[in-house]
Amino acid sequence: MWHRHPVLARVRLLPVAAAFLLAACLDIPDTPEPQNTASYVTVYAVQKGNADSTSLKIHPEDPATLKAVVHPKGLEPELNFSWYRDSLLGSGATFKIPAYPEEDEIPNRLVVKDGEGNSVASNFEITVNSPPTFTEDFFPAQGDTLYGTARTSFTFSWKAYDNEDASLDYILELDTTHYYVGTLEKIQQSGLLSGTHLFLVIVRDSEGDTDTLPPVKFYVVDTLEAKK
Amino acid sequence: MKFLASIFAPFAALVFLAACSDSDQYLYDEEDSVALQIHAEMTRTYEIESAESLDDQYPCIDNCTPQVKPSRVRADTVTSKDTLIFIGEITPNRQAHYREYYWTLDGEDFSNDMNFRKPVTKPGYHEICFVVTDHYGDTLRDTLRLWVSNPPVLETQGFIPAIRSQGLSPKEGITFAWHGYDPDSISKVYYKFEIQEPRGIRYTDDRHPKLYTVSHSILDTLIDTPHFTYWDNPNYYHRLENLKFYTWSVRAVNEFGLESDSLIQGDFFTKGNKNEGGIQTFIRFSNESLYDRYYSSNHGKIHLDILDSLSNPVVEHEIGLDTNQFVVSPLKPGKYKIIANLPKLTDFSPDTADVVVHPGEIAIADTLRLLDTIPPSNKHLSPEGLLQDLDTLDFLDTLRFYFEEHGGGVYQNFFWNGQELRGSSFFREISYNEDRTADTVFLVLPKTYKSWTYQLLSISAYDYSGNLNSKTYVIRPSLERPEPESSSSSAENSSSAGGKDD
Numbered sequence: 001m002w003h004r005h006p007v008l009a010r011v012r013l014l015p016v017a018a019a020f021l022l023a024a025c026l027d028i029p030d031t032p033e034p035q036n037t038a039s040y041v042t043v044y045a046v047q048k049g050n051a052d053s054t055s056l057k058i059h060p061e062d063p064a065t066l067k068a069v070v071h072p073k074g075l076e077p078e079l080n081f082s083w084y085r086d087s088l089l090g091s092g093a094t095f096k097i098p099a100y101p102e103e104d105e106i107p108n109r110l111v112v113k114d115g116e117g118n119s120v121a122s123n124f125e126i127t128v129n130s131p132p133t134f135t136e137d138f139f140p141a142q143g144d145t146l147y148g149t150a151r152t153s154f155t156f157s158w159k160a161y162d163n164e165d166a167s168l169d170y171i172l173e174l175d176t177t178h179y180y181v182g183t184l185e186k187i188q189q190s191g192l193l194s195g196t197h198l199f200l201v202i203v204r205d206s207e208g209d210t211d212t213l214p215p216v217k218f219y220v221v222d223t224l225e226a227k228k
Numbered sequence: 229m230k231f232l233a234s235i236f237a238p239f240a241a242l243v244f245l246a247a248c249s250d251s252d253q254y255l256y257d258e259e260d261s262v263a264l265q266i267h268a269e270m271t272r273t274y275e276i277e278s279a280e281s282l283d284d285q286y287p288c289i290d291n292c293t294p295q296v297k298p299s300r301v302r303a304d305t306v307t308s309k310d311t312l313i314f315i316g317e318i319t320p321n322r323q324a325h326y327r328e329y330y331w332t333l334d335g336e337d338f339s340n341d342m343n344f345r346k347p348v349t350k351p352g353y354h355e356i357c358f359v360v361t362d363h364y365g366d367t368l369r370d371t372l373r374l375w376v377s378n379p380p381v382l383e384t385q386g387f388i389p390a391i392r393s394q395g396l397s398p399k400e401g402i403t404f405a406w407h408g409y410d411p412d413s414i415s416k417v418y419y420k421f422e423i424q425e426p427r428g429i430r431y432t433d434d435r436h437p438k439l440y441t442v443s444h445s446i447l448d449t450l451i452d453t454p455h456f457t458y459w460d461n462p463n464y465y466h467r468l469e470n471l472k473f474y475t476w477s478v479r480a481v482n483e484f485g486l487e488s489d490s491l492i493q494g495d496f497f498t499k500g501n502k503n504e505g506g507i508q509t510f511i512r513f514s515n516e517s518l519y520d521r522y523y524s525s526n527h528g529k530i531h532l533d534i535l536d537s538l539s540n541p542v543v544e545h546e547i548g549l550d551t552n553q554f555v556v557s558p559l560k561p562g563k564y565k566i567i568a569n570l571p572k573l574t575d576f577s578p579d580t581a582d583v584v585v586h587p588g589e590i591a592i593a594d595t596l597r598l599l600d601t602i603p604p605s606n607k608h609l610s611p612e613g614l615l616q617d618l619d620t621l622d623f624l625d626t627l628r629f630y631f632e633e634h635g636g637g638v639y640q641n642f643f644w645n646g647q648e649l650r651g652s653s654f655f656r657e658i659s660y661n662e663d664r665t666a667d668t669v670f671l672v673l674p675k676t677y678k679s680w681t682y683q684l685l686s687i688s689a690y691d692y693s694g695n696l697n698s699k700t701y702v703i704r705p706s707l708e709r710p711e712p713e714s715s716s717s718s719a720e721n722s723s724s725a726g727g728k729d730d
Contacts (some may be wrong), residue, residue, distance in 0.1 A: 151394040151589070155495075177386050180407040182455040187403045190393035224586070 038070045038079060041112045041122045057127040057207060058097065064124070066095040068110055079114055083107035101128065131209035132162040134201070140218040147223050153188035154220075158213055160185075160203040171202045194222035197211075264325055264642040267317040268358035268370040269300040272310055300363055303373040305484040308349040314372070316342045316358045329360040351376050351412035380417045380480035382408040382488040386477075389496050391437065394589045397499040398460035398468040405455040407494055408480040415482040421456050423447040423468070423476045427551040429495070437495050439475050441550050446474065450481075471500035471557035473508055497555075497590045505585035506557025507534065509566055509593040513576070514600050515636045516691040518549045528572030530598075532556075537563040561587045575600040575635035575691070600635035603695035606687055607632075609668060623678060623706035626656065627685070631667040635691045638667055643686040644677065678706040 044053035047064040058064040061078045076093050083095045084211040097106055112121040117212055140146060146154050160168055172179040174189060175197055181187055188200045196222060201213040306312065318326060331338040333356050339346065348354055356372040387406040389396060395403045410417050428441035446466045447458065460467060468474060475495045480488035500506065511530060532545040534556060542564065547554050549570075562585055569578035576598045583593035608616045609628035621627065631638050642649040649655075649671070655672040677683070683703040690696050 138502050140521075149394070149589075151392055151497075151592075153389060153393045153395045179388055180390055180454060181385050181388065181403075181405040182453055182456070184403055184405060184455050187405060188393070188396060189388050189390060191390040 037114060037116075037118045038072075038112050038120050040071050040074055041110060041120050042071070042136055043058060043067070043070045043110055043122055043124050044069065045126065051082050055127060055207075056124055057129055057209075059209075059211050060100050060128050060130055064097045064100045065095065066107065066110075068112065068122075070112060070120075075114070079112050082111045082113070084109040092127045097126070115130065124213075127207060129205070129207040129209055130163040132165065132168050132203045132205045132211050133161045134203065134213045135159045135161060138201070138213060138216065140199075142216050144220065145219045145221055147221050148192075149222055149224050150193050152192075153190045154185065154192060155188050156199060157186040158201045160211060160213075162205045164207070165205040169204045169206075173198075173200045173202070175199075194220050231433055264360065264362045264368060265319045266329075266358060266360045266368045266370050267319070268303065268356070268372050269302060269315045269317075270356070270372055270374070271300045271313050271315070272304075272306065278662050286456035305375040305377060305486070306348070307378055307486065308347070308351060309378075311345055311347045312374075313345045314339070314343065314356065314358075315358075316370075318342075318360055325363050327361045327363060327365070329358070332357045332359060334412050348374055348376050351378060351414055374483055375660070377415055377482060377484045377486055378411050379486040380408055380410050380415070380482045380488045382406065382478065382480040382490045382492060384490045384492055387492055387494060389494065391494055391729075392592070395499045396496050398458060400499075401470070402458040402496070402498075403455065404458070404476060404478075404494075406478055406487065408454050408478075410482055415484060416452065417454075418481050418483075419446070419451050419454060420455075420479045420481060421451055421476070422478075423458065423474055425466075426475045426495075426553065427537055427548070429475065429553055434500050437478070437493050439493060444585045459592045468498055470498050471504060471506040471555070473553070475500070500558055500588050502587050503560065505587055506559055506590040507554050507564060507566065507583055507585060507593055508553060508555045508590050509568075509581060509583075510553045510595040511568060512552070512595055512597045513549075514598070515576075515691070517692050518573075518636050528570060530569050531569050533567040534559075535565045535567070539565070555590060557590060559585050561585050566593055566596065568598060570598060573600070573635055574588065575602040575633065575693075577601070585657060587598055598695040600691060601695060602635065602691075603697040604631050604633035604635075604638040604689045604691050606630075606689050606697050606699045608701070618701070620702040620704060621672065621685070623683075623703050625673055625675075627671045627673065629669045629671065629687060631669070633663060633667075633689075633691045634665050635693050635695070637692045638689055640667075640669060640690075641688040642671060643684075643688075644673075646686070680705045680707040680709040 021081065042053070043056070043066055044051055045058050045064055045066055046052075046057050047058050047062055051067075051214070055180065057081070068076075070076055070079060079093075081091055081093050082088055083090045085104055089095070089105070089107045095107060106128070108125055109121060109123050111119055111121045140154060146152075148154060156174070158170070160170075162168055167183045169182050170185070172181050172187065172190075179187070179189070197218055198215045199218070200215045202210055203212075204210045300315065304312075314331060316329060316331070318329065329342065332339050333345075334354055334355075337354060341377065348356075352375070352453075354374045354376065356374060358370045360368045370578065383406065388403060403419070406419075408417055408419060423446040424439065425443040425446060426439050427442065427443050428439070430438050430440065444466055446464075446468060449456075458468065473495065474497075475493065477494070478492040497506075497508075509700050529546040529548055530551070532543070532547065532554065533541055534543040534545070536542050542559065545554065545556060564583050564585060566581045566583065567578055568580075570576045577600075579596040579598055581593040581596055583591045585591045607630045608621060609630045611617055611624070611628070615630055629640075631640065636725050642654070653674075654672055656672045657666045658670070661665070670684075682705060684700055685703055686698065686700040688696060688698045
């Protein structure tokens with residue numbers, strides 16, 4: 001009678017197991033081909049080293065660069081970029097806007113195409129806004145001396161201009177107190193004791209651009225105390 | 229096999245027939261159908277609810293005492309702190325006619341109760357929908373509209389001009405500025421702005437004046453900016469005058485009519501000419517009720533004399549008792565003395581203050597304090613009408629007492645043997661003279677108050693400045709002393725003597 005040797009039986013099973021394993025490996029799917037089609041494209045503006053991807057706001061005084069970001073990343077070398085405003089203004093992943101640009105020099109549409117004819121586009125609007133600027137017309141001037149008492153209403157005035165905004169919002173800082181003065185450019189305030197004081201003003205336009213009047217140091221002399 | 233078929237065939241036919249006949253109840257019958265109607269409402273919890281006013285299934289909330297029927301509405305504006313009661317109604321109210329009901333808030337699940345209490349805290353516009361599915365699967369909806377908004381915020385620090393600012397010129401423009409905003413950023417904020425000429429004003433501290441009487445309103449307007457500039461205009465009915473004192477106030481209100489919790493109250497002085505100034509003084513009475521109690525009464529006015537440095541009278545001025553502050557202008561710069569008194573209330577001592585007026589400004593003098601330190605007088609009035617300064621009185625059914633007070637009023641407490649007499653039965657007549665400087669009180673004594681012993685009548689008379697006159701009269705025995713029958717009965721009589729408690 002023939003008997004199966006236990007060790008031999010195991011040896012016979014090995015090729016079978018290897019075959020199964022090989023077959024399993026053959027079922028592993030191939031590594032997917034990397035996507036070479038752009039799904040969407042975004043634009044951001046860079047000016048003086050500052051990138052703005054939300055409001056796409058630039059100041060007219062300085063040249064700016066628009067940069068395209070394609071998703072997924074890494075496809076830029078294989079793609080063609082076309083910047084439009086009614087007509088084609090330029091090509092390339094970046095677009096340079098000169099200082100003091102005319103409206104028709106600023107693109108508002110970017111079209112990205114690949115070699116197979118696929119394309120994605122992005123419509124955007126660049127805001128050209130000049131920040132407000134304080135003039136030299138403010139009072140009191142640096143180092144001025146004001147005469148009065150703690151109840152005397154001293155006048156504080158300032159002026160800022162902005163090419164785009166007719167009305168600007170101001171915040172007056174008098175010593176450590178903030179006063180929201182809205183569009184006022186002249187106020188009168190009391191409560192200043194004899195001594196040194198500081199005032200500064202912050203202006204903000206409707207686009208959120210600001211300017212700050214440098215702190216002005218002035219002096220108050222109490223006229224009643226001086227007479228004592 | 230045929231045998232079995234012959235048995236089951238009639239059964240099968242019977243079952244089939246029964247099934248067909250039962251299907252009638254699933255057929256639409258217009259007469260049998262009842263149209264469902266649903267209705268949704270809401271109300272606020274701070275309105276007192278009664279169990280009677282709502283459905284029985286709705287529990288009584290907060291205060292179960294039936295008081296005021298709440299106002300149920302279908303659209304409302306509330307704050308995020310308000311709690312709302314939502315009330316759903318289905319008519320006819322037979323549960324068999326609907327499958328389910330629920331509520332949604334802006335399309336999301338809100339509640340599965342018919343009536344419930346719940347706040348809606350998210351600011352903005354919301355639609356709350358009561359949804360009912362009827363027996364046939366049809367859906368009925370009723371929608372409530374709700375605006376949730378928090379009151380605007382008004383910062384009471386950091387406003388312009390600061391309290392008691394001097395030298396503001398209406399002709400050059402007076403600027404007012406403050407800070408307010410909508411915490412939800414969903415509503416436009418407006419400001420109720422007022423300028424008034426005050427008569428009465430009090431300061432809780434140096435930064436918080438409180439206006440309580442007004443001569444007239446100079447300006448009352450609603451603006452949409454957190455600042456305002458007053459420019460003098462000859463066409464204004466009331467104009468800001470030079471060297472005067474004014475108050476101003478601001479309250480924020482949003483588009484839904486919700487007002488800010490805080491209120492800015494400020495004040496300022498207007499500018500004068502270079503060689504003119506003025507004086508402001510506050511007046512306090514020891515009798516604070518003079519401000520209000522005797523408003524427009526005949527207690528006279530405050531008389532003010534302003535003397536120059538040579539004691540020459542410069543200004544003579546009279547102001548009402550409800551005016552606790554006054555401004556006198558224009559005055560030439562220099563030293564002045566102010567004397568204030570109350571001519572018709574002679575118990576008040578005059579007070580004086582010295583002040584220096586500077587050009588272009590109003591000098592704030594020390595507060596003048598008019599004090600009454602004299603207590604009211606108390607005398608017995610005989611039946612013949614004679615005033616008697618007696619200490620011992622005979623028992624009469626009516627005792628008359630006369631109280632004199634020149635400080636604005638008097639009130640009395642009467643004590644019979646230490647027990648206070650209260651109630652109208654004791655006081656038959658209380659009369660005042662014309663200028664309320666004297667009271668006559670008729671005290672009616674019951675016969676039971678008669679006694680063979682001496683009794684005590686104490687009277688405490690207070691004036692409104694808190695001065696006290698306390699006087700005790702001895703009332704002579706009004707009964708014959710009973711003869712002692714025995715030692716025990718004597719003791720009993722003694723214990724009941726003077727007993728007015730019966």
